[in-house]
Amino acid sequence: MADNKANKEQVHRVFQNISKKYDRLNNIISFEQHKVWRKRVMKDMGVRKGTKALDVCCGTGDWTIALSKAVGSTGEVTGIDFSENMLEVGKEKLLQWKCLNLFMVMQWNCRLKTILLIM
Template sequence: MSWDVNKKTTHFGYREVPVSEKANLVGEVFRSVAPKYDLMNDLMSLGLHRLWKRMTISEASLRPGDRVLDVASGTGDLAKAFAKIVGKRGKVIMTDINEAMLSVGRDRLADQGIIGNVDCVQADAENLPFADNYFDCATIAFGLRNVTNKHAALASLYRVLKPGGRLLILEFSHPTLPLINTLYDLYSFHVIPKLGEIITRDRGSYQYLVESIRMHPDQETLKAMMLEAGFEDVDYLNLSGGIVALHKGFKY
């Protein structure tokens, strides 16, 4: 289950590409979709992504004064909610490897007056530029599947968390019922790319997004990866029949 440091290729959707090229290819996808990212999220998930994120916010169990790291923060939905909970004494750092996405998120939060306790840092999840044992909570929502070396990202997240800190991973996963899986496949491969073509004039990026979901580890595999990274009390909650899963683990 360990990442092979000598591995020369990795998956980009269903394609095998050189490891050195994946980050740039993913970057191109998100530079393309950034301007209409929120609209497409609402359309693709029929608004359900808002409920999934509310569950993540609840499970984070934050308190005033906490330090929170939101990795692959995108347009800042979680960061916005976290900033309100931790208050002036707390701190939220939103990161994304993609400057276009981070810029959209930063501008969005600034427009809503949420700037005092939120910092934006362009960063790679595999090598987070933060001190050891610093954050009370770390989250990554719909971003881990785009990371080239997921083992390195999990190790990096573990390092920056305080003892007693917790990691939450919200990600598309594998439906648990055959009927849901069949319907989900039909919707994913026939509707989502077409929506991308109509709304963003970019079918290819949404074809990749659909394929990247299918290539992401299933619930039990991701749980095992978190345990391997050092997290304890790891568990997950299937949402919408397993279309999405919320994994949670602790650093002790």
């Protein structure tokens, strides 16, 4: 049990520390293919306007923002992550993209139709 807690704390620390570099690292490591994958998966998911969705482990919010655009102004997206620093980077993106139907939080309680979990 102690090992599990130590592992969780280590993972949390990693994401807290790389939050400001995460997007750049993701671009480099994937050769920017993560953008192509996201577009393909979003198309395959067939998310409809007006949908309420939850993005679990949303990180810096790239998928969350894509969901927000897909559900439109009548939908609602909640992004949840355990790293405060990753959420802060995501919240900065929300201001840039003007996603008024999107919320990024540490804790959440709601009913949804679509849940996206990328691991």
